[in-house]
Amino acid sequence: MMPRLLDAAHSSTERPERRERAVPPSGALASRAASLLTAPPALVSIHGLRVAFDDGRRLMPVLHGIDLQIDRGETVGIVGESGCGKSVTWLAVLGLLGPRARVEGSVLLDGQPIHGLNGDALAPIRGRRIAMIFQDPVSSLNPVQRIGRQLAESVSLHRGFDARAARAEATRLLDRVHIPSAANRLDAYPHELSGGMNQRVMIAMALAGEPDMLVADEPTTALDATIQAQILDLLGEIRRDSGMALALISHDLGVIADICDRVTVMYAGRMVEQAPARQLFERPRHPYTRGLLAAMPDHIGPRRRLVAIPGSVPEPGRLPRGCSFAPRCQTAYAACSEAAPAARSVGPNHLVACLRALDA
Amino acid sequence: MNPLLETTQLARHFPVRLPGGLFGRPGLLRAVDGVSFRLPAGKTLGLVGESGCGKSTTARLVLGLMSPTSGEIRFEGEPVTARRGPAWRALRRRMQMVYQDPMGALDRRLKVVAQVAEPLLVFGQGSAPERLERARDLMASVGLTPHLFERYPHELSGGQRQRVVLARALILQPSLLVCDEPISALDVSIQAQVINLLHDVQARFGVAFLFISHDLKVVRQVSDEVAVMYLGRIVEQGGPEDLFHRPAHPYTRALVSAIPSPWRRDGIRRIVLEGDPPNPMKVPGGCAFHPRCASALPLCRERRPELAEIGGGRRVACHLLAPLSDSASPGALAC
Numbered sequence: 001m002m003p004r005l006l007d008a009a010h011s012s013t014e015r016p017e018r019r020e021r022a023v024p025p026s027g028a029l030a031s032r033a034a035s036l037l038t039a040p041p042a043l044v045s046i047h048g049l050r051v052a053f054d055d056g057r058r059l060m061p062v063l064h065g066i067d068l069q070i071d072r073g074e075t076v077g078i079v080g081e082s083g084c085g086k087s088v089t090w091l092a093v094l095g096l097l098g099p100r101a102r103v104e105g106s107v108l109l110d111g112q113p114i115h116g117l118n119g120d121a122l123a124p125i126r127g128r129r130i131a132m133i134f135q136d137p138v139s140s141l142n143p144v145q146r147i148g149r150q151l152a153e154s155v156s157l158h159r160g161f162d163a164r165a166a167r168a169e170a171t172r173l174l175d176r177v178h179i180p181s182a183a184n185r186l187d188a189y190p191h192e193l194s195g196g197m198n199q200r201v202m203i204a205m206a207l208a209g210e211p212d213m214l215v216a217d218e219p220t221t222a223l224d225a226t227i228q229a230q231i232l233d234l235l236g237e238i239r240r241d242s243g244m245a246l247a248l249i250s251h252d253l254g255v256i257a258d259i260c261d262r263v264t265v266m267y268a269g270r271m272v273e274q275a276p277a278r279q280l281f282e283r284p285r286h287p288y289t290r291g292l293l294a295a296m297p298d299h300i301g302p303r304r305r306l307v308a309i310p311g312s313v314p315e316p317g318r319l320p321r322g323c324s325f326a327p328r329c330q331t332a333y334a335a336c337s338e339a340a341p342a343a344r345s346v347g348p349n350h351l352v353a354c355l356r357a358l359d360a
Numbered sequence: 361m362n363p364l365l366e367t368t369q370l371a372r373h374f375p376v377r378l379p380g381g382l383f384g385r386p387g388l389l390r391a392v393d394g395v396s397f398r399l400p401a402g403k404t405l406g407l408v409g410e411s412g413c414g415k416s417t418t419a420r421l422v423l424g425l426m427s428p429t430s431g432e433i434r435f436e437g438e439p440v441t442a443r444r445g446p447a448w449r450a451l452r453r454r455m456q457m458v459y460q461d462p463m464g465a466l467d468r469r470l471k472v473v474a475q476v477a478e479p480l481l482v483f484g485q486g487s488a489p490e491r492l493e494r495a496r497d498l499m500a501s502v503g504l505t506p507h508l509f510e511r512y513p514h515e516l517s518g519g520q521r522q523r524v525v526l527a528r529a530l531i532l533q534p535s536l537l538v539c540d541e542p543i544s545a546l547d548v549s550i551q552a553q554v555i556n557l558l559h560d561v562q563a564r565f566g567v568a569f570l571f572i573s574h575d576l577k578v579v580r581q582v583s584d585e586v587a588v589m590y591l592g593r594i595v596e597q598g599g600p601e602d603l604f605h606r607p608a609h610p611y612t613r614a615l616v617s618a619i620p621s622p623w624r625r626d627g628i629r630r631i632v633l634e635g636d637p638p639n640p641m642k643v644p645g646g647c648a649f650h651p652r653c654a655s656a657l658p659l660c661r662e663r664r665p666e667l668a669e670i671g672g673g674r675r676v677a678c679h680l681l682a683p684l685s686d687s688a689s690p691g692a693l694a695c
Contacts, residue, residue, distance in 0.1 A: 081547040194637055224410035224574065226633045229618035233632055251548055254620030281622040295552035297581035299604045299616060300623050305559070306581065308552035312517040 041111030042069040043212055043245050044093070044130070049105035051085070051092050059102060060317045062088055064269045064340070066105070070213065075239060075246040077256035077277065079292075080266035081313055086249045089266075090215045094130060095122045128158050131206035135218040137198035141190040147174075147201050148186025151208060158209035173204040177234060196227035203234065213245040220255060232258050253296060257281055262349070265289050268314055268324035271343065275350040285352045287329045323354070331356045362437055363398035364568050365422065365536060370395045370431035371592075372417055376641060389641050391417040393592035394431070396667070399585075401535060402562065404569040406583030406600070408576055408615075412640050414592040415572045419538050422570060424451055436535065453483060456529035460541040462521035466513040473499065473509040476528045483532065498527045501564070502557060519550035523557065530565060538570045543578060555581055576619050580604050588612050591638045591648040594667055598674035608676045610653045647679065655680055 051063040063085045070076050078086045092103045095117065107115040114125055126132075134140050142150055151170035155161050161169060167186070174182035177200040190198055199219060206214055216235065220228035236259045239246050250256050256263055256277070263280045265273040265288065273286040284290045294307035311328040314320060320327050322337040329336065335355055343351040372392045377384030392414040399405045407415045420426050422433055427442035434440065435455065441448060459465055467475055477495035480486055486494065499509055502523045513521055522542065529537055539558075543551045555578065561567065573579050579586055580600045587597040588609065596609040607613040614631040633652045644651050650660040659679050667677040 081549060196637065224637055225576065225615055225618045226410065227637055228620070229630055229632050232620070233630070252620065253548075253622050257622035258620045292548055293622065295549050296622075297552075297555065297577040298621055298623060299577050299580050299619050300621055303581065303601065306552040306555055308556055309549040310553075312519055312550060313547065 041108060043072045043074075043110065045069040045108045046089070046093065047106045047108075049089060049092060049107065050103070051088055051097065052102045054100045054102060058317075062269050062316045063092070066266075066271055067343070068264060068271070068274075070245050070247060072212065073239070073243045073245055074262065075248065075260045077260035077263040078247060078249045078266060079251065079253055079256050079263060081251060083268075083313060083316065084266040085269040086266050087217050090132060090217065090247065090249065094126050094132060094215075095119060096126075096132075127154065127206070127211065128209040129211055130213045130215060131209060131211040132215040132217065133199070133202045133206050133219055135221050137195065137202045137222075138190055140202055141198060143190055146187050146189055147193070151186070151201070151205055154205050154208035169208070170204075173207055174201070176207065176238075177201070177204045179204075194227075195223055196230060199223065199231055200234065203231075203238070207238065207242075210242075211244060213247065215247045215249070217249045218251070219248070221250070221252070228255070235259060253281070253292060265292070268319055269316065270324065270340065270353065271351075272325065272353050273351065274343070275347075279347070279350060285346055285350070285357045286325075286354050287331055287356065288325045291328075364401040364436060365399040365570070366397075366434045367418075367422065368396050368432045368434075370418065370421060370433060371429045372414075372421055372426065373429045378641065387641055390592050390643055391640055392421065392428075393643070395589070395592070395594055396431075397587055397594065397597070399536070399568055399570060401568055402566045403584045404562065404571050404582055406579035406586040407570065407572045407589060408574065408579045408586060409589035410574060410637055412591075412638065413589040414640070415589050416540055418589075419457070419540050419570065419572055423455060423457055423538055424448055453532050454534050455536040455538065456532065456534040457538040457540065458522070458525050458529050458542045460545050462518065462525045462545070463513060465525050466521060468513050471510050471512060472516065472524045475513075476524060476531060479528060479532050485532075494531060495527070498531050499524070502527045502530075502561065503553075517550070518546050519553055522546060522554055526554075526557070526561065530561065530567070533565070534567060536568045536570065538572070540572045541574070542571075544573065544575065551578070558582055576604070576615060577621075588615065591640055591643050593648065593677065594675075595649065595677045596675070597667070598672070602672060602674060608670060608674060608681055609649075609678050610655055610680070611649050614652075647677075 046066055046068045049063055049066040050061065052059040052061040066089055080086045091097050092101065093107050097103065103115065105115065106113060109125065109129060114122065141147065148167060148170050151173060152163070152166035155166040155169045170186060171182050174185055179185050179197060179200055193201065220231050223231060232255065235246065238244065248256060248260055260277045263275060263277050264271055265286065267288050273280065273284065273289045280289065284293055291309040295309055297306060309328055314324055320337065322339055323341055326332040326336040341353045341355045343353040344357065346352050346357055370392055371394055374389040374391060376387045376389045378387035395418055397405060407418060409415050421428050422440065424440045424442045432439060435451065440451060473492065473495050476499055477491040480491040480494065496509060504520060504523050508516060508520060516524065543554045546554060558569065562569065571579065571582050583600045585597065586600050586603050587594045588611065589595065590611050596603065596612045603612065604616055607616045614633045617631040635652050638648065646662050647660040647665050650656040653660065657679060665677045665679045665682060667675045668682055670676050670681055
């Protein structure tokens with residue numbers, strides 16, 4: 001049994017050799033994996049990921065086929081408005097969506113399929129290979145346990161340390177995220193720390209499993225501007241030092257621009273544009289990306305009237321036919337309402353899902 | 361000419377219990393601690409600062425929702441009181457508010473057109489058909505299409521709900537609108553719609569805004585004048601272009617440099633402030649910012665700097681920039 005195998009590896013007190021902890025894929029999946037293994041595999045590669053939620057009466061589709069690859073050490077920004085599916089993508093990858101979600105498509109980690117694994121089989125991947133932090137650190141921490149105990153728990157769970165070693169490691173991790181007098185702070189409760197400090201604790205906890213990748217879901221949205229700057233600096237520093245890949249989910253293009261190598265723009269459950277960060281901000285090709293940039297106020301340059309995108313984001317389940325953005329798009333023409341456009345390459349590493357992108 | 365709204369040394373302190381002893385020991389939270397500003401009719405004053413700086417308390421004081429510990433507020437020449445009575449009710453007609461969460465501000469069991477017309481009913485203006493007529497006119501002028509008028513709040517999008525709230529606030533033709541984070545809960549593409557709408561509303565109705573936000577980019581976009589608050593006091597005030605391009609106070613400089621922007625030019629270093637956000641229950645002595653300030657002098661620990669004009673209509677509360685201070689020239693910091 002696959003899950004038992006993984007559990008055995010996980011509970012071993014020695015640090016397992018992670019690269020060789022291969023999951024033997026079964027039948028059909030194996031051939032799919034083998035075909036993708038001809039090139040050196042990306043750290044995480046997502047193909048045709050679809051998610052629908054069952055509300056008891058019908059299936060409500062929220063993701064309509066996401067393709068995304070993230071290499072080792074790469075920082076990818078995922079940007080979009082609420083409901084575009086940027087968080088659901090990663091919750092689906094980690095199997096955190098719950099029983100009402102119907103997930104299709106494939107997710108490969110180091111070329112090995114991890115989709116279709118059940119919760120137990122995913123446990124050694126969550127936190128150990130891919131860790132995730134969320135917007136509100138306080139709701140992710142246990143309010144009645146001291147942070148040292150919560151950190152030590154992660155350390156011993158992921159790395160099999162005994163209590164004393166785990167506590168020492170917890171101190172080191174708090175120090176790593178620049179919490180002053182780390183040894184004393186181990187005995188603090190989450191409510192005794194500020195929002196920024198709690199987010200640092202969450203980052204420390206995510207680092208406890210020495211993951212290959214961190215998914216940060218709006219990690220600075222609840223924080224004040226000066227604290228946001230501190231956390232972004234910290235994430236950048238950790239990434240440089242550890243070579244960890246980072247997927248940064250945010251609605252704020254400014255935050256994305258700050259630390260990302262590559263950016264993916266999502267709209268209504270689809271990816272609409274993907275490009276290296278500088279290219280995306282200097283030469284956006286999708287009308288939605290252009291619209292977002294024109295709608296953003298800024299403090300640099302002269303003040304201008306903002307160009308708002310008319311209308312609002314369509315609700316899932318009530319998507320228009322064809323391109324979901326067409327009803328709000330100034331450049332849409334008849335063909336846009338016929339079929340959802342496929343992503344096409346418009347330059348090196350630059351993909352755009354728009355029929356008009358080649359005209360521009 | 362008298363300003364529409366003027367506050368003088370406005371302060372509001374809250375008694376609190378600090379940890380220690382069986383029932384805690386008494387402490388004082390200085391939410392607002394000596395705030396003076398003037399807002400001319402038809403203009404926008406942006407109040408910006410981090411959480412706990414006292415910007416929302418200032419809004420509640422201005423609206424007469426709580427009484428100040430000390431200091432004075434004058435609105436249209438009259439003192440603002442928090443004591444409920446005919447004067448307070450008359451005041452409510454002339455100043456209105458818009459908050460962050462439109463869903464929380466609307467009655468979810470009442471059609472939106474009825475909610476927009478309701479203030480007229482409260483103040484006994486017009487007949488029922490007249491009230492509905494005026495509500496429909498105003499809803500159209502904030503960009504709501506007629507098919508939305510008879511809907512319930514949950515049937516509208518976030519941006520549409522905020523338009524309903526704005527229409528309801530405008531129906532009594534107030535001269536001041538206090539907006540506390542009015543667009544923070546909205547999506548990026550909708551924020552721009554509402555910001556533009558606020559501009560149009562101001563141009564059309566001549567209403568003044570006291571605009572409160574933590575988002576500096578939004579404040580710069582809407583304001584004629586910006587006041588930066590830190591721990592209950594204004595630390596810098598000036599025109600938006602000037603203030604954001606050449607911030608003078610060390611706190612404003614850090615704040616402006618911390619704004620993430622896709623268009624940030626390389627080479628501009630972000631100033632990352634050390635330490636935790638300030639705690640209004642433990643306001644440091646002297647200049648409240650000195651523990652986080654990289655250029656603090658011994659004087660900064662001892663004496664609180666007052667807001668002083670440094671030229672060009674800019675006022676800054678910083679010893680390093682005080683005209684009489686010989687320790688540093690203003691040019692040295694205003695990069």
